[in-house]
Amino acid sequence: MTKTVKLQDAKAKLSQLIREVEAGETVIVTRHGKPAARLVAVEPEGQSGPVRMAIEALRDIPKIEDLEFERDRTPWGDIELDFD
Template structure:
């Protein structure tokens, strides 16, 4: 469903209910899609903040440039 931002302001509660039910709501400005309202249960949804917490590690020596760098700088 495509809906203008101006119209969406007046129908926000209804649009949220429809998105919760699985409908993809596209918000438009000047006829162009500028945002989407979708349920977090939608397949592929990945929260951005903290989504990868615990899955990334940094080696203790990640900033060790090694002997090659010392030679390069001579």
């Protein structure tokens, strides 16, 4: 869930906002009504987030030059087209 707070309120309630972020909340801080910053929890060392997991999955895909393909050399034969 995302919560939006004004910069002035964020400065006054920073400790409370940090506790909320640690609990899973995302906080958007606005300045003059426009988003200026996002507070999110830091991932503990060694834990993988969704982006890191996606990168690791992509690295596990074999490279094209490592793949072997075999061509099917079976003749197709005659192809009949019926336009009736």
